[in-house]
Amino acid sequence: MSFHSDKSEEDNGKDGKMYQPCSDSGLVSPKLTIVVGDTHFSEEKMLLIQSCDYFQALYRSGMKECHQEKIHLGCLRARGFLIALAVLRGEIPTLNEDDIVEAIECAAFLQVTQLTKYLIDLLDTDNCLLMYHTAATFGLMGLYHAAGLFIRDMFSDLEAEVRKALPSELISYIESLAPSVFVAVGAHVTCCEDKTVHAASRTVCYLDETGNSWKILADLPLEASTSMAGVTVLDNKLYIVGGVHGVHKQVVESCFCYSVETNSWTRISSPAQLRYNLSLVGVDGCLYAIGGEYERTVMSSVEIYNIKTGRWTFAAHLPRPAAGVACTKTMSRIFVCLWRPMETTEIYEYVSGKDEWQLITTLIRHQSYGHCMVGHRDNLYIMRNGPSDDFLRCLIDCYDLSSGQWSSLPGHFANSKGSLFTSVVRGDSVFTLNRSMTLEYIVDGKNWKPRRQMKGFPRSGSVWTFLLRLPEACMWQK
Structure with missing residues (x-):
């Protein structure tokens, strides 16, 4: 996966040379620096606005962050945001269990529909319980429902593991679904x-x-x-x-x-x-x-x-x-x-x-x-x-x-x-x-x-x- 990140505090476009007109908020830079933990990501602002409900709402709010060249996302982890960027660019990243958890967290917080769809497409018998439980934890309802349907269809194979790994309310939801x-x-x-x-x-x-x-x-x-x-x-x-x-x-x-x-x-x-x-x-x-x-x-x-x-x-x-x-x-x-x-x-x-x-x-x-x-x-x-x-x-x-x-x-x-x-x-x-x-x-x-x-x-x-x-x-x- 190709992306730009660094550990420095250097901003893009500070001298104003990269600014371009924006009808809603005056002059804005075409690039935005996103700080997640101690990692900096430089990404096209329009890609984020068009793909993430979080950034759409932010730039419609008129808040001071609309005019900043750097935004801090302190509640996320860098790997999850990196995965989101990769999916938005059309890449097909391979995810392990830790990656899945961080990706779900990012998709839920930033409301990245494309990332949610990508996670749904990756559902299989090895990761469906993890996705289902994690999606329930973070309130990513699209993935929660899709994972529940997947488990319902494979219930005869997964029942023992389901009853061992999931709380009763999550099991009840699966059983309520039509196979x-x-x-x-x-x-x-x-x-x-x-x-x-x-x-x-x-x-x-x-x-x-x-x-x-x-x-x-x-x-x-x-x-x-x-x-x-x-x-x-x-x-x-x-x-x-x-x-x-x-x-x-x-x-x-x-x-x-x-x-x-x-x-x-x-x-x-x-x-x-x-x-x-x-x-x-x-x-x-x-x-x-x-x-x-x-x-x-x-x-x-x-x-x-x-x-x-x-x-x-x-x-x-x-x-x-x-x-x-x-x-x-x-x-x-x-x-x-x-x-x-x-x-x-x-x-x-x-x-x-x-x-x-x-x-x-x-x-x-x-x-x-x-x-x-x-x-x-x-x-x-x-x-x-x-x-x-x-x-x-x-x-x-x-x-x-x-x-x-x-x-x-x-x-x-x-x-x-x-x-x-x-x-x-x-x-x-x-x-x-x-x-x-x-x-x-x-x-x-x-x-x-x-x-x-x-x-x-x-x-x-x-x-x-x-x-x-x-x-x-x-x-x-x-």
């Missing part, structure tokens, strides 16, 4: 013309892991199509965008949102560019409709739906037209796989701050392309078909976002009844699905180790899988 369940829906067209045909099979189902059986959660709206649609979950709501009906692949204009809290469907507005065979992913309160087709023409356009405003806006186009691309999110970042001839899979990231797609890495494998991608913390797992006669074998390669290195997972991840091109991460587990079985793997390092086998999803054709948290009062479950 996430594995949910699937098959590819179905609309039922507008004949409401009786296939209507009974048009259901969203969840896996009852205790009883090892699939149960119906909800029926699809008659006007909804999941055939070649975009399907995703955001903030515990299920969204369906686009899709087709009819032999001529007529695009479905209606889009829907399902709430488990009310067991009800509502319509949402359609993208400006109608599309099917798109990729849909949700991040930070927005849905991203990526590529797809319209009237059999493959598109590169991308649209973003803001949940709060209910509006779609266009974003930067994909580097080239693409339909049905493998897409995932991890570390609050969006990634897609694009294919090129000569057995090349390129992975691009959408950088929202710049509204552009950046090439991250390239994977070249003989007669093989990435068909599915899932993210687990700072690792991307790309599932691909095997070459030639081994097409039904599912092979997995891992790309480490921090180191920029590729590795291959040993073995293959399919059986004779179908290849694996769907997977969902829950905590430190991965759920995979085909008609014959549901397999749960534990992510150990970068490898997937089989944990248990459950009932497969008894539907033919494409299947969408995701996680939802079902409230205990789900009396409508069938």
Whole structure:
């Protein structure tokens, strides 16, 4: 991590040469010296104001500190502030237990949303109890809730440690949370013309892991199509965008949102560019409709739906037209796989701050392309078909976002009844699905180790899988 710090008392811009106009407080220096303990940090003032609620409030207050070139933060520790600066600059610092505590303290005191999100992204079975307890201590409620949800999902593995390490009130909060369940829906067209045909099979189902059986959660709206649609979950709501009906692949204009809290469907507005065979992913309160087709023409356009405003806006186009691309999110970042001839899979990231797609890495494998991608913390797992006669074998390669290195997972991840091109991460587990079985793997390092086998999803054709948290009062479950 690169930063500027020193032990001296020297100030930047004391002679006034570095001052620039500021509409609110007269002349201010573009740099600010922050003193934490006996360590001095020199940082861009605007970065701090834009990223930390503490500094926003300070410079809106009109207090004398607004005109000072040096501010003392006596209640923090230098390492925590250093970590905050690194995250604000887009770095990916590795944190030990002491670092985590100091980072949480800093995020809580300065109200650094970006640092809180970074800590949430780092949650795993090794640090979740520490993060949960520390976040409760410092009142960092976003991390407190996220860590509680993580522990709830991994409770069977962590219960003994939870009851030993946490006070009763923190355990009670975890137990009050709804665990996430594995949910699937098959590819179905609309039922507008004949409401009786296939209507009974048009259901969203969840896996009852205790009883090892699939149960119906909800029926699809008659006007909804999941055939070649975009399907995703955001903030515990299920969204369906686009899709087709009819032999001529007529695009479905209606889009829907399902709430488990009310067991009800509502319509949402359609993208400006109608599309099917798109990729849909949700991040930070927005849905991203990526590529797809319209009237059999493959598109590169991308649209973003803001949940709060209910509006779609266009974003930067994909580097080239693409339909049905493998897409995932991890570390609050969006990634897609694009294919090129000569057995090349390129992975691009959408950088929202710049509204552009950046090439991250390239994977070249003989007669093989990435068909599915899932993210687990700072690792991307790309599932691909095997070459030639081994097409039904599912092979997995891992790309480490921090180191920029590729590795291959040993073995293959399919059986004779179908290849694996769907997977969902829950905590430190991965759920995979085909008609014959549901397999749960534990992510150990970068490898997937089989944990248990459950009932497969008894539907033919494409299947969408995701996680939802079902409230205990789900009396409508069938």
